[in-house]
Amino acid sequence: MEEELFEQRTDLSQLKASVEAIREALGKVIIGQHEMIDLLIAGILADGHILIEGVPGVAKTLAAMLLARSIDAGFSRIQFTPDLMPSDVLGTPVFNPREGSFEFKKGPVFGNVILVDEINRAPAKTQSALFEVMEERQATIDGHTYRMEEPFIVLATQNPVEHEGTYRLPEAQLDRFLFKIQVGYPTLEEETAILSRQHQLKTDDKLHEVRPLLTGDQVVAYRNQVRKLFVEEKLLEFTAKIIHGTRNNNSLYLGASPRAALAVVNSAKAIAAMNGRDFVTPEDIIRVVPPVLRHRVIPTPDKEMEGVSSDEILKQIIHQIEIPR
Amino acid sequence: MKTINIRLPILLLMTLFFSLWGKEAISASVKKDSTAVSLRTFNQGELNKYRSNAEFNYEEGGEDVSLSWWDQFWNRVWTWIRRWFGNIEKPGLSHSPGYWKYIFLTLIAGVLIYILIKSKGLSLSGLFSRKSPSIEVPYTEFSEDIHGISFDEEMGKAVEARDFRLAVRLLYLRSLKHLSEAGKIKWVPGKTNSEYVRELRHTEQRRIFSVLTREFEYIWYGNFPVDNRMFDRIRNAFADFDKGGYK
Known part of the structure; x- marks a missing residue:
C-alpha cells in the first residue's frame, strides 16, 4: 500500500537483494543467530569494525569467516596470542641485500576483511598496533604512512568466560568497534536443527558452501548509499538524548562518546537500508543502541556487583525517553 | 656338626664369666654415701606471697x-x-x-x-543469578501528553496552513489516544509504534493500524511530501479506522 503512495528517493533494491543473498547464504550454514547475522551485515554497510563476543562453540569465528568469504576481497586471519608482537600484525622492514636497502614487508593487517581471532589474548602493546589502523585506516611504520585498501573491515572475536591468559581490551580500542555483538546459545529447536543438518551433511567443509556474493567495490558503493539516507532532525535529537542519558546516569561510571553517537546514527541508517527504507525510524535507532553502546559504557562498581548489565541500563534509559512522533 | 656342638658350650661359659666379672667391677666402684640428710620445708610465708x-x-x-x-x-x-x-x-x-x-x-x-x-x-x-536484574533509571524525557492535545483545533490550523505533514502526525496521535482510551493499548511515551501495533489483539485491527503506522512513518520520519489529494486519502483511511477500529 505504502509502496504505491511513496516512491523511494534512493534505489535500494540492489542493496536489499545483496543483503538477502548474504542472509540466505549464511543461514544455510549457521542455524539461528539471525540477530548476529543482521548486525554483521549492518556493520559492514555502516563502515564499521565488529567485535563478536560469545562462549566457545557458538559459531563466532565461523560467522566471521563466512561473511568474509561472501565478500570478494582480500581476507586475512590473525590468531592473537600472548607472544604476538605489533610487527607480526603490521609488518616489518626487511633488509634487501641486493638493493642494499630496507623494504617494508606488509603484515596480515593489510587486507580488506581482517579476522582477528581471540583478540583479547594479545597484550596491550599489540592491541595498540590496531588503534591507528582501525580508526584512521592507515599504518605509520618507520615514518612512512601506508593507507589501507577500501573496504577495510576488522572482525574480531573474543570469549567472555575465559580469563586465564587474556587481557581486557583498552577502552580506546573498544570505542573503535562499531558493534559488540553478543552471541548466545541456540534455542532447543535450533540445536536440534544443527545436529540434524550435521548428521545429514556428514561433512565439516561448511566454508565452501558460501561463495563470494559481493565485490569490494559493491561494498564501497552500498556504504555511500547508506551514508546519504535521510534522518529526521527529531531523531538526531532523540539519539543525542540517549547518549546524553548515558553520561548523566547514576548507574553508569562511563558514558558514551560523541563517536558513539555518530555510530548509532550510521548503524541505524544501515538497518533502515537493509529494510528497504531510505530514512531512519526511532526503532532503527533503538535496535542499534545496545550493540553500539554496550562496550562503550561502563556500569558503576555497585551496579556491576549487583549483576546489572550495560544492556539493562541502556534499555531503561531508552524507555525513559519519549519517542519523537 | 661336631664343631658346632663344641663351640656352643664354650660360648655359654664365656658369657657367664664376663657377666660375673662385670658385676664384681661395678659393685667395687660404688661408694657408700655417709652425708647427713636434713629435712627442709617450704616457707609458708613465701608461698602465700607467691x-x-x-x-x-x-x-x-x-x-x-x-x-x-x-x-x-x-x-x-x-x-x-x-x-x-x-x-x-x-x-x-x-x-x-x-x-x-x-x-x-x-x-x-x-x-x-x-x-x-x-x-x-x-x-x-x-x-547468585545470571539474569541481569532490572533497575530504575532516574532519567525522564517526556514532554508531550496526547491526552492534553486539542486535536480538532490543532488539525484545523495545520490544514489551513497546508502543513499536511503535521496534520498526518496529529491524525496518528489521535488514533493512539482513542486506542488508549478504548483500552486497546497502554499509552507510554517511550513505547515505539511497533509496540503499539503488537499490543492490538484483533488481527484486522492490527493489520489496518500497521498500514496507517507505516504511512505516518514515511511522512513524519521520512519527510515524504504530502499533497492535498494524498492527505485526503490518508485522512479517510484514519476516519475508517476510527469508525470501527476501537471496538
Missing part, C-alpha cells in the same frame, strides 16, 4: 588483668561458647587448633559486610 601474686595464679575463671582487652574479649567469648556448645577447644593457644576462632571471625565479617551493603541500599541478588 599465691597473692596474680602472675602465679593459673586458675581459670578469674579475669587475668595482664591480658590485652582483645584477649580478654576472646576469653569471655570462648567461655560463653563453651557454656553453650560444650567441649569446643579453646583457640589461640599453641596446643589447640584455632580454626573455630577464624570461623567466628568470618561470620562476624560477613554480618558486617551484609550490614554495610544493606545500608548502601545495594542488592545481592545479582551475585
Whole structure:
C-alpha cells in the first residue's frame, strides 16, 4: 500500500537483494543467530569494525569467516596470542641485500576483511598496533604512512568466560568497534536443527558452501548509499538524548562518546537500508543502541556487583525517553 | 656338626664369666654415701606471697588483668561458647587448633559486610543469578501528553496552513489516544509504534493500524511530501479506522 503512495528517493533494491543473498547464504550454514547475522551485515554497510563476543562453540569465528568469504576481497586471519608482537600484525622492514636497502614487508593487517581471532589474548602493546589502523585506516611504520585498501573491515572475536591468559581490551580500542555483538546459545529447536543438518551433511567443509556474493567495490558503493539516507532532525535529537542519558546516569561510571553517537546514527541508517527504507525510524535507532553502546559504557562498581548489565541500563534509559512522533 | 656342638658350650661359659666379672667391677666402684640428710620445708610465708601474686595464679575463671582487652574479649567469648556448645577447644593457644576462632571471625565479617551493603541500599541478588536484574533509571524525557492535545483545533490550523505533514502526525496521535482510551493499548511515551501495533489483539485491527503506522512513518520520519489529494486519502483511511477500529 505504502509502496504505491511513496516512491523511494534512493534505489535500494540492489542493496536489499545483496543483503538477502548474504542472509540466505549464511543461514544455510549457521542455524539461528539471525540477530548476529543482521548486525554483521549492518556493520559492514555502516563502515564499521565488529567485535563478536560469545562462549566457545557458538559459531563466532565461523560467522566471521563466512561473511568474509561472501565478500570478494582480500581476507586475512590473525590468531592473537600472548607472544604476538605489533610487527607480526603490521609488518616489518626487511633488509634487501641486493638493493642494499630496507623494504617494508606488509603484515596480515593489510587486507580488506581482517579476522582477528581471540583478540583479547594479545597484550596491550599489540592491541595498540590496531588503534591507528582501525580508526584512521592507515599504518605509520618507520615514518612512512601506508593507507589501507577500501573496504577495510576488522572482525574480531573474543570469549567472555575465559580469563586465564587474556587481557581486557583498552577502552580506546573498544570505542573503535562499531558493534559488540553478543552471541548466545541456540534455542532447543535450533540445536536440534544443527545436529540434524550435521548428521545429514556428514561433512565439516561448511566454508565452501558460501561463495563470494559481493565485490569490494559493491561494498564501497552500498556504504555511500547508506551514508546519504535521510534522518529526521527529531531523531538526531532523540539519539543525542540517549547518549546524553548515558553520561548523566547514576548507574553508569562511563558514558558514551560523541563517536558513539555518530555510530548509532550510521548503524541505524544501515538497518533502515537493509529494510528497504531510505530514512531512519526511532526503532532503527533503538535496535542499534545496545550493540553500539554496550562496550562503550561502563556500569558503576555497585551496579556491576549487583549483576546489572550495560544492556539493562541502556534499555531503561531508552524507555525513559519519549519517542519523537 | 661336631664343631658346632663344641663351640656352643664354650660360648655359654664365656658369657657367664664376663657377666660375673662385670658385676664384681661395678659393685667395687660404688661408694657408700655417709652425708647427713636434713629435712627442709617450704616457707609458708613465701608461698602465700607467691599465691597473692596474680602472675602465679593459673586458675581459670578469674579475669587475668595482664591480658590485652582483645584477649580478654576472646576469653569471655570462648567461655560463653563453651557454656553453650560444650567441649569446643579453646583457640589461640599453641596446643589447640584455632580454626573455630577464624570461623567466628568470618561470620562476624560477613554480618558486617551484609550490614554495610544493606545500608548502601545495594542488592545481592545479582551475585547468585545470571539474569541481569532490572533497575530504575532516574532519567525522564517526556514532554508531550496526547491526552492534553486539542486535536480538532490543532488539525484545523495545520490544514489551513497546508502543513499536511503535521496534520498526518496529529491524525496518528489521535488514533493512539482513542486506542488508549478504548483500552486497546497502554499509552507510554517511550513505547515505539511497533509496540503499539503488537499490543492490538484483533488481527484486522492490527493489520489496518500497521498500514496507517507505516504511512505516518514515511511522512513524519521520512519527510515524504504530502499533497492535498494524498492527505485526503490518508485522512479517510484514519476516519475508517476510527469508525470501527476501537471496538
